[in-house]
Amino acid sequence: MRYLFTHLDDLWALTLIHLRLSLVPIVLGLIIAVPLGALVQRTTVLRRLTTITASIIFTIPSLALFVVLPLIIPTRILDEANVIVALTLYTVALLVRAVPEALDAVSPAVLDAATAVGHKPLSRMLKVELPLAVPVLIASLRVVAVTNISMVSVGSVIGIGGLGTWFTEGYQANKSDQIIAGIIAIFVLAVVIDTLIMLTGKALTPWTRATNAPRAASPKAAAGAAA
Amino acid sequence: MNFLQQALSFIFTAANWGGPAGLTARILEHLQYTVVAVVFSAIIAIPLGMIIGHTGRGTFLVVTGVNALRALPTLGVLLLGVLLWGLGLVPPTVALMLLGIPPLLAGTYSGIANVDRTVVDAARSMGMTESRVLLRVEVPNAMPLILGGLRTATLQIVATATVAAYASLGGLGRYLIDGIKVREFYLALVGALMVTALALILDAALAFAVWASVPGTGRLQKLRGMPQPLLGDEVVLESGPLRQSTSVARYERGDPSHTVEG
Numbered sequence: 001m002r003y004l005f006t007h008l009d010d011l012w013a014l015t016l017i018h019l020r021l022s023l024v025p026i027v028l029g030l031i032i033a034v035p036l037g038a039l040v041q042r043t044t045v046l047r048r049l050t051t052i053t054a055s056i057i058f059t060i061p062s063l064a065l066f067v068v069l070p071l072i073i074p075t076r077i078l079d080e081a082n083v084i085v086a087l088t089l090y091t092v093a094l095l096v097r098a099v100p101e102a103l104d105a106v107s108p109a110v111l112d113a114a115t116a117v118g119h120k121p122l123s124r125m126l127k128v129e130l131p132l133a134v135p136v137l138i139a140s141l142r143v144v145a146v147t148n149i150s151m152v153s154v155g156s157v158i159g160i161g162g163l164g165t166w167f168t169e170g171y172q173a174n175k176s177d178q179i180i181a182g183i184i185a186i187f188v189l190a191v192v193i194d195t196l197i198m199l200t201g202k203a204l205t206p207w208t209r210a211t212n213a214p215r216a217a218s219p220k221a222a223a224g225a226a227a
Numbered sequence: 228m229n230f231l232q233q234a235l236s237f238i239f240t241a242a243n244w245g246g247p248a249g250l251t252a253r254i255l256e257h258l259q260y261t262v263v264a265v266v267f268s269a270i271i272a273i274p275l276g277m278i279i280g281h282t283g284r285g286t287f288l289v290v291t292g293v294n295a296l297r298a299l300p301t302l303g304v305l306l307l308g309v310l311l312w313g314l315g316l317v318p319p320t321v322a323l324m325l326l327g328i329p330p331l332l333a334g335t336y337s338g339i340a341n342v343d344r345t346v347v348d349a350a351r352s353m354g355m356t357e358s359r360v361l362l363r364v365e366v367p368n369a370m371p372l373i374l375g376g377l378r379t380a381t382l383q384i385v386a387t388a389t390v391a392a393y394a395s396l397g398g399l400g401r402y403l404i405d406g407i408k409v410r411e412f413y414l415a416l417v418g419a420l421m422v423t424a425l426a427l428i429l430d431a432a433l434a435f436a437v438w439a440s441v442p443g444t445g446r447l448q449k450l451r452g453m454p455q456p457l458l459g460d461e462v463v464l465e466s467g468p469l470r471q472s473t474s475v476a477r478y479e480r481g482d483p484s485h486t487v488e489g
Contacts, residue, residue, distance in 0.1 A: 059430045061386030063403060064419030071231055071416070146297045153300040157393040158407050158415075164302060171306040171394070179310065183303040190298030 029091025037099025268327030280339025334376020338369025
């Protein structure tokens, strides 16, 4: 713990790098995956194709992807850009499956009602379907964010910056204090980002607070009756 | 593309597969770390998820616990473990279990908790004891989600077992990390390609297990001697209900022959 408080400057600088490497991919991933997911939702063939591609991409280990990417795209090996591209790929792979599923969950009655009050397909998508899909999207985003933060720290074994450098430095210098400081810093960072995304989701979906209350009560009542 | 050629020629040279530091030995080490970590994660997470899913108590524990474990950085725990306990199987196992437990726990819990209540109540009203309800009704119904959790856990563990090499341990990560250390990037590529191949094979095998475990389809019984597609389970699950109805009907008629319809 003492290491953490005696190295606040380092902590701040490394946290900024860590955040840049883990959050830029999330933003890029959202920009790519949401329109893509919405486009392929109703075309069965395209949707299967994206699902299969996404699950294959998701299977590639991150450390391997960091190393292989320079062969495919014109970046240097051990470049920060590789991490950003790799994590963007994972983000897209996860979200492109979640977006159509989230849109499927919107009830047909709501869609009909939206059409009936005069929404054109595009405005229906933007104003009705996507807002209703936000809770599922937020759930996936939280997983992606926490996973990305952890993956960036793994990148330090191949010389990528961020809070993970405290692990490699601490290990080489045999300083467990530094490693513990790194674990705490990354843990706190992940929890803070996770909470921020959750709160954003809550703020974006004010209607869930009204409908959640009775829904949360009913399973408990059922469980009580069963017991 | 030069690196790729060098890497491929390394992989396709028989001499590189033998010996204590050959590809075969590294793959076996990698699989050893993976299997040990997956088994220990399952021993902890599956019973816990079963109990919490069945009783409905401690749901909060699952949600917070899963998120907290996900947020713990594997590399940090691994390196700390090596400094504290020295080399050996303990540090990588503990570090990789942090990755394996969350998906297994979440999968088991949500699988058990989401079994149709009417099915559970029916089992109970037939006089099954609580443990029978859990083991005979809830677990088989939850099997696809439990195995789905196992699949995610295995995938993450096999991918991350690569970092064990950083702590002077073996596994396919040796190629990756040594290759970067001595700036022979084709060696790093060898490691990357081998880990990717291993992950894809394990994932396909487990996707198949998930597909076969969908209850009420009789897939497990029908498997013998039949070639099966190794697609993503999502695709198979999407086309599930159709097959489900036909195979159930066939099973109930007690008609083992598929030749007439086939």
